[in-house]
Amino acid sequence: MKFIQKTLILILLTTLSVKADQGYNLWLNYQKLTDPVSLKEYTGLLKSIHFDSNNSTQQVAAKELQNAFGILTGKDLPSNRSMESGSVVLLKESALKALQINQQVPDNADGFIIKQVTVQNKQIILISSQSDIGLLYGTFAFIKQLQLQKRLTGLNISESPKIQHRILNHWDNLNRTVERGYAGFSLWNWHTLPGYIDKRYIDYARANASVGINGTVLNNVNANSLILTHEWLLKVKALADAFRPYGIKVYLSARFTSPIEIGKLKTADPLNEDVAQWWKDKANEIYKLIPDFGGFLVKANSEGQPGPQDYGRTHTDGANVLARALAPHQGILMYRAFVYANEIPEDRAKQAYNEFTPLDGKFDKNVMVQVKNGAIDFQPREPFHPLFGALPKTPIMAELQLTQEYLGMSTNLAYLSPLFKECLDSDTYAKGKGSTVAKVIDGSLDGHNISGIAGVANIGNDINWCGHPFAQSNWYAFGKLAWNYSLSSEEIASEWIKMTFNTDASTLQAISQMMLQSRETIVNYMTPLGLHHIMSWSHHYGPGPWIKDKPRADWTSVYYHQADKNGIGFDRTSSGSNATAQYFPEVAKIFNDVNTCPEKYLLWFHHLPWSYKLKSGESLWDGIVKHYYLGVKEVEQMQNTWDSLASKVDGDIHLQVKQLLKVQHEEAILWRNSCVLYFQSISGLPLPKGLSKPEKDLNYYQNLEYKYVPGI
Ligand code: GCV
Numbered sequence: 257m258k259f260i261q262k263t264l265i266l267i268l269l270t271t272l273s274v275k276a277d278q279g280y281n282l283w284l285n286y287q288k289l290t291d292p293v294s295l296k297e298y299t300g301l302l303k304s305i306h307f308d309s310n311n312s313t314q315q316v317a318a319k320e321l322q323n324a325f326g327i328l329t330g331k332d333l334p335s336n337r338s339m340e341s342g343s344v345v346l347l348k349e350s351a352l353k354a355l356q357i358n359q360q361v362p363d364n365a366d367g368f369i370i371k372q373v374t375v376q377n378k379q380i381i382l383i384s385s386q387s388d389i390g391l392l393y394g395t396f397a398f399i400k401q402l403q404l405q406k407r408l409t410g411l412n413i414s415e416s417p418k419i420q421h422r423i424l425n426h427w428d429n430l431n432r433t434v435e436r437g438y439a440g441f442s443l444w445n446w447h448t449l450p451g452y453i454d455k456r457y458i459d460y461a462r463a464n465a466s467v468g469i470n471g472t473v474l475n476n477v478n479a480n481s482l483i484l485t486h487e488w489l490l491k492v493k494a495l496a497d498a499f500r501p502y503g504i505k506v507y508l509s510a511r512f513t514s515p516i517e518i519g520k521l522k523t524a525d526p527l528n529e530d531v532a533q534w535w536k537d538k539a540n541e542i543y544k545l546i547p548d549f550g551g552f553l554v555k556a557n558s559e560g561q562p563g564p565q566d567y568g569r570t571h572t573d574g575a576n577v578l579a580r581a582l583a584p585h586q587g588i589l590m591y592r593a594f595v596y597a598n599e600i601p602e603d604r605a606k607q608a609y610n611e612f613t614p615l616d617g618k619f620d621k622n623v624m625v626q627v628k629n630g631a632i633d634f635q636p637r638e639p640f641h642p643l644f645g646a647l648p649k650t651p652i653m654a655e656l657q658l659t660q661e662y663l664g665m666s667t668n669l670a671y672l673s674p675l676f677k678e679c680l681d682s683d684t685y686a687k688g689k690g691s692t693v694a695k696v697i698d699g700s701l702d703g704h705n706i707s708g709i710a711g712v713a714n715i716g717n718d719i720n721w722c723g724h725p726f727a728q729s730n731w732y733a734f735g736k737l738a739w740n741y742s743l744s745s746e747e748i749a750s751e752w753i754k755m756t757f758n759t760d761a762s763t764l765q766a767i768s769q770m771m772l773q774s775r776e777t778i779v780n781y782m783t784p785l786g787l788h789h790i791m792s793w794s795h796h797y798g799p800g801p802w803i804k805d806k807p808r809a810d811w812t813s814v815y816y817h818q819a820d821k822n823g824i825g826f827d828r829t830s831s832g833s834n835a836t837a838q839y840f841p842e843v844a845k846i847f848n849d850v851n852t853c854p855e856k857y858l859l860w861f862h863h864l865p866w867s868y869k870l871k872s873g874e875s876l877w878d879g880i881v882k883h884y885y886l887g888v889k890e891v892e893q894m895q896n897t898w899d900s901l902a903s904k905v906d907g908d909i910h911l912q913v914k915q916l917l918k919v920q921h922e923e924a925i926l927w928r929n930s931c932v933l934y935f936q937s938i939s940g941l942p943l944p945k946g947l948s949k950p951e952k953d954l955n956y957y958q959n960l961e962y963k964y965v966p967g968i
Contacts, residue, residue, distance in 0.1 A: 278908055279720030282463050282728055283755040286327035286403065290758075294405040299331050301408055302381070303342030307335065312501040313388035314346055317395040320462070324399045341378040344398065346391045349384055360414075361386060366468070366503075367416025368394030370401075372408060381411065389470070389503035396466040403755050415740070418698045421588065421624075421708030422738035423471035423507065424464070425553065425655070426715070430480050430488075436659050436967045438666035439716030439723035444474060450494030457495060460715070461502035467735025472499070473507040473710075477555035477592065481514035484538060493545040505550035507590075510578060512554065513562040514538070525567040526577035539581035551587035552578050553626070553710075558595040571595075571611065572618040579620040588706065590653060591619070593627045593643055596810065603826075603833035604810040605631040609642050617649035624708050626653040629679035631835070632816075634712075635788040636663050636779045639847065639857050640679045642838035644693045645686025651704040654679065654697045658730040659714035661796055662789075663778050665967065666723030667919045669894065670778055671771035673733035673745035680741045685840040694741040709738045724916060725909050728756065729771065745772060763904040770894050777894070779856075781887025781924040784880060786825065786860035789816040790931070795965035798923065799930035802958055817859070819938045823866055824876070825859035836861060866939045878944040880935065884928040885947050891917065891924045930957040 277285065289295050305321055307314040318335055321344060325333040339345055349361040357375055361384050362368070368385040375382070383394035397413060427435040428442035443456055464472070474492065475483050482488055496506040515521040515534040525531055542549050556563025556574050564574030571591065579589040596607040608631060619625070625647060630638025634657040644652060656676050663670040680694040691701055699707035711734040714722050722728045729752045736748045749771045753764050782799070783790060790813040792800035803813040818826050828835035829848045836848040846852045847861050855871060858864070868876040895917045902910055929950035932943070937954055 279725050283732055283752055284466060285756055286324050287758045288330060289328050291405045295329060297408060298402060299329050301342060304334050304336035304340060306339050306343045307346040311388050313392050316501045317346060317392040321395050321399060328402050339378055339380060344381045347384045349386045362414060362416040364416035366390050370394050370398050370411055370413040372411045392465055393468055417468055417739045419707045419709050419738055421471055422469050423710045424469060424713045425473045425710045426713045427476040429476050430482055434716055435476050436661040437716050438966050440718040441716055443717055446491055449491035453498050457498045461499045461504050464504055465502040467732055468739040469735045470503050471505045471507055471550050473509055473553045475509045477509045479509040479511040481511040481517040483508055484514050485518050489542060489545055496546045505548055507550035507553055510552040510554055512556050526564050526569050526573040532577050535578055535581035543585040549587060551582050551589055553590040555592045572615045575623045576620045579623045583622050589623045590626045591623055593625050603835050605835045609838045612643060613646055616647040619650050624651045624653045626655050626710055628655045632789060634662055636783050637856060640682035640693050644696045645684030645691055648702040651706050652696055653708040653710055655710045657712040658734055659712055662791060667916055668778060669726045669774050671774045672730045673748050674775050676737055677745055685842040725913055757905050763901055766897050766901060770897055777887050777890040780883045781927045784883030785855060786858045787817055795968050797962050797965040799927045801931050801934045818863055819935060823864050825863040827863040828861045866941060877939050877941045881932055881944055884932050888924045888928050891921045
């Protein structure tokens, strides 16, 4: 009896200790390996680690490996000043020759090799790179091999990133609220900085480095100029110092009117000499504190933010004045193309292209124009932005949104790699077939030597960082795709699941299926067949297809769906706003013709009668309604799948996701009922046979009010 009691207590304690992290460890969730073959191989082969102990990046690499190895195998991996058989050896490429190691290391500072080689009769695991940070990336890649229980014999990995600047954009305000943030408050505790370095900052840097993210913009693009005052720069410096060993550069969003607000100048006119000097002095001040400061991100003349046009100047004037201040320090200026103005009577989807294409070739060399994946705003589905490929003389960064502003915030399970890839894999035809968005942004299509990609972060101070446990996968996927956009969503999901849940094959398959379906499910119950921006007003939570009469037409839903008794959809063809003409001819032709336009973009580009026949043979009206009902069904399927995994994943996480799926189910029903009833009030058509009528009436849904929705 006593024995049974003891065993039970032990089991309970073990379970509790596994549970204790509640998602905090992210995908670096090391657990004792279960596979005896791997355990035997790793403990048999690996004896020590050899690295340059004077280098702070190599120190953290060694610490990471020692920590991971200890937990995974239960054995120590001591550091050893000399190389021995069984050493994991971190060596810069420059040191290989002296040791007569003849190995090819990628010609890219961040690239690395991991190889089992024999050196001076000793069999070692060699991790080599041109840079220390490459050694850290290599070490994380090696740890992943162990986590995934891969064989070491004959190990031979060579990797380098396709994109140079892989940057998170935090929309964090200085008061710690996060614009469109659904995972608590900002990670940056400005009040206790610079004196107090929270352990979270280090864990944040570790997580980023483990997926190759190498930059972070700390503050919201709707920027507060206070961040550029000396007092606040000291806080920024403290973060930069903490992140440096992990290869994470710090960047800041700069408010265009800072020269007035904190510099006491009378103007922020970019062509004014005092203004140019102010930015130069400010950059010099920053670089004195933070020698490897990355640069500035600017949102100008958009949604009320100040910019060069306030002074009758162009975006190029605005970008170049800041770029010239940064250039002597090798800093970059990321200038956002997310601009639109309701004063211009033009389809909002066309405005960025109209404003930026005439400026191509006029930006300084260290300017990158940052373009959202689509021309409206991070919708559950958008066709790729026509600016990709349209600015051949300007390096273009893609901006993706990891935070789920329009995809159910932190209550909906949405794995976004398929959304990211839909954009990156799109063919712009800028230089003929194969001119994908990915090739535009990696610089290869137009021969640029700087390249970048940005992800609007979904990170806050919630215990699990991202709010929804599955939202962590989007942070992970962003890093992986920024490094190598050729990876498939399946591969990324599979790695993430194994590293996060440490799970078996059938569990892996079940979770993977849920993840891969999840974004399409959301499209089904929110914005099927190319519908877009029909969320509630301002906070964007829940359905609001009826939103109209707001200060600007392009902030209303009726502007986007254009539904009337005859039909629905935004006509962006040559008979409408002609936005299709902004794409290269091959693409324009496909989108412009209703017969070739992919149905997933149908109502994005076409206004069609309710009776229009879809490929399935059913009417557009029936098709729309069926998508809404299907979306709800798919959430139910996810719930069933998740329920079946109760004994397979950590209890706390299981319960959390189970509850969230229930909320998601209710929200999916809310979306379905609201949209179906609203569109029915316009089309006047009956529901397709077999579908049950929503319980409540339209009035009920239209009168729902959501108070204190996070993220505003
Ligand atoms: C930071 C959308 C969001 C805004 C965001 C803006 C942008 O409009 O709703 O919160 O502002 O995009 O990307 O600048």
